[in-house]
Amino acid sequence: xxxxxxxxxxxxxxxxxxxxxxxxxxxxxxxxxxxxxxxxxxxxxxxxxxxxxxxxxxxxxxxxxxxxxxxxxxxxxxxxxxxxxxxxxxxxxxxxxxxxxxxxxxxxxxxxxxxxxxxxxxxxxxxxxxxxxxxxxxxxxxxxxxxxxxxxxxxxxxxxxxxxxxxxxxxxxxxxxxxxxxxxxxxxxxxxxxxxxxxxxxxxxxxxxxxxxxxxx
Ligand code: DX5
Ligand code: ZN
Numbered sequence: 001x002x003x004x005x006x007x008x009x010x011x012x013x014x015x016x017x018x019x020x021x022x023x024x025x026x027x028x029x030x031x032x033x034x035x036x037x038x039x040x041x042x043x044x045x046x047x048x049x050x051x052x053x054x055x056x057x058x059x060x061x062x063x064x065x066x067x068x069x070x071x072x073x074x075x076x077x078x079x080x081x082x083x084x085x086x087x088x089x090x091x092x093x094x095x096x097x098x099x100x101x102x103x104x105x106x107x108x109x110x111x112x113x114x115x116x117x118x119x120x121x122x123x124x125x126x127x128x129x130x131x132x133x134x135x136x137x138x139x140x141x142x143x144x145x146x147x148x149x150x151x152x153x154x155x156x157x158x159x160x161x162x163x164x165x166x167x168x169x170x171x172x173x174x175x176x177x178x179x180x181x182x183x184x185x186x187x188x189x190x191x192x193x194x195x196x197x198x199x200x201x202x203x204x205x206x207x208x209x210x211x212x213x214x215x216x217x
Contacts, residue, residue, distance in 0.1 A: 002214055002215070002216065002217055003183070003187050003191065003192065003193070003194055003213070003214070003216045003217075004030035004031065004171075004192060004193040004194070005028065005029050005030055005031075005193075005194055005196065005210050005213050005214055006029065006030060006031040006032065006033040006064050006173065006193055006194065006195045006196070007024055007027075007029050007032065007033060007195075007196055007197070007200045007201070007206070007210065008033040008034075008035055008144065008175075008195050008196065008197035008200075009021075009024075009032060009033065009034060009035075009055065009197075010033075010035040010046060010144045010197050011144045011145070011197035011198045011200070011201035011202065012201050013201075014047075017051075017054065017055065017058075018058050020201075021055055021058040021059050022058060023206060023207060024059070024061060025058070025059065025060040025061065026207060027206065027207045027210045027211070028207075028210050028211055028214045029061055029210050030061065030062075030193070031061055031062050031063070031064035031085075031086065031193065032055065032059050032061050032062070032063050032064065033064045033066060033175070033195045033197075034052055034055060034063050034064065034065045034066065034084070035066050035068065035144075035197075036048060036052070036065060036066065036067050036068060036069060036079075037068045037069070037141075037142060038068065038069035038070065040069070040070050041068050041069050041070045041090065041092075041093055041141075042068045042141050042142035043142050044142045044143055049075070049078050049079065049082050050082075052065065052079060052082040052083060052084070053081075053082040053083060055083070056082060056083025059083070062085035062086065063083050063084050063085055063086070064084075064085070064086040064088070064112075064133075064173075064193075064195075065079050065084040065086065065087050065088065066088045066112075066114060066135060066175065066195075067079070067087065067088060067089050067090065067093075067114075068090060068114075068141045068142070069090075069093065070093050071093075072089040072090070072093055072094065072100065073094075073099075073100055073103060076100075076103055076104055076107060076109075077107060080107040080108070080109055084109055085109060085110060086109060086110040086111075086112050086132070086133055087104045087107075087109045087110070087111065087112060088111075088112030088113060088114045088133060088135045088173075089104070089112070089113060089114070090113075090114045090115070090116070090141075091113050091114065091115045091116075091119055091123065091124070092115075092116055092119060097113065097127060098127055098130060101113070101127065101130045101131065102130070105130075110132040110133060111130065111131060111132050111133075112131065112132060112133035112134070112135055112173070113127075113131050113133075113134055113135065114134075114135035114136075114137060114141070114175070115134065115135070115136060115137060116137050116140065116141065117137055117138070117139070117140060117149050117151070117152075120155075121134070121136070121155050121158050121159040121162060122158075122162075124159070124162070125162055125166070128162055128163060128166050128168045128170055129166060129167075129168045129170075131168070131170050132169075132170060132171065133170065133171045133172075133173055133193070134159060134170055134171070134172055134173065135173045135174075135175050135195075136152060136155050136156060136159065136172065136173065136174055136175070137175050137176055138152040138174050138175060138176040138177055138178070139175075139176030139177050140176075141175075141176075144197040144198050145197070145198040146176060146177055147177055148176065148177030148178065148179070148182050149176075149177070152174065152186070153185060153186070153189045156172055156174065156186060156189035156190045156191055157189045157190060159172055159190065160172065160189070160190030171192040171193055172190055172191050172192050172193070173191070173192065173193035173194070173195060174186050174191045174193070174194055174195065175195040176195070178194045178195060178196045178199060179196070179199040180199070180212060180213070183213055183216050184216050187216045187217070194213060196209075196210075196213060200213075
C-alpha cells in the first residue's frame with residue numbers, strides 16, 4: 001500500500017478556501033489536515049470550528065483535525081459536529097489521555113495523539129492500543145513552513161516497533177517540514193501518513209506534487 005498524504009490547509013489561500021478544497025478533492029490526497037491553534041498551547045492562532053464546518057461542506061475526503069489547543073475535551077463534540085473524522089489531541093495538553101481517547105471514540109471518530117518533538121514515543125506504550133493514529137511532530141507546532149527535525153526518523157522507527165510488539169493497528173503520521181527529500185526516508189522508517197502544508201500549497205502544481213508524494217511505496 002502506498003503512503004497516505006494529508007495536505008494541511010494551513011498553507012492554503014484562506015480567501016479561496018472553497019477552490020483549495022475542490023483542488024484537494026480532485027487530487028490523490030487521502031485526508032485533509034486541519035490545524036487548529038488556540039494561541040495558548042501554541043504561540044499562534046489559526047482558525048476554529050466555523051471554518052472547519054465550512055471546509056467540511058466542500059470536502060470529499062476525511063477531515064484529519066489536529067487540535068493544538070489546551071482543554072481539548074471541551075471541544076471534541078464541536079469538532080465532531082463540524083465534520084472531523086479523525087481528531088488528534090496533544091499528549092502534552094491532556095492530563096487524562098486515556099479518558100480523552102475514549103471520549104473521541106464515543107463520538108464515533110478515530111482517536112489520534114500528537115506528540116511534540118521533545119516528547120518520547122515510549123510515553124505512548126500503555127495506551128497504544130487505544131490510539132488509531134499517532135502524529136509525530138517533526139517541527140515545533142504553531143507554524144507552517146518550518147525546518148524538518150532530523151531526530152524524527154529515530155522516533156518513527158521506535159514507535160513502529162512499539163506498535164508491532166503490542167499488536168496495535170495504529171497509523172503513524174508525520175507533521176511538519178515534509179517534502180520530497182525526506183518523504184521516502186520517513187516511509188522507510190515506518191510512516192503511514194505524511195502531512196504536507198507549504199510543500200504542497202507553495203508548489204506550482206499542488207495536484208502534481210501530491211501525485212509525486214503518493215508514488216512513494
Ligand atoms: C504545524 C502544523 C502543521 C503544518 C505543516 O504546527 O501542525 O500541520 O501546517 O506545515 P508544513 O508542511 O509547511 O511544515
Ligand atoms: Zn498539523
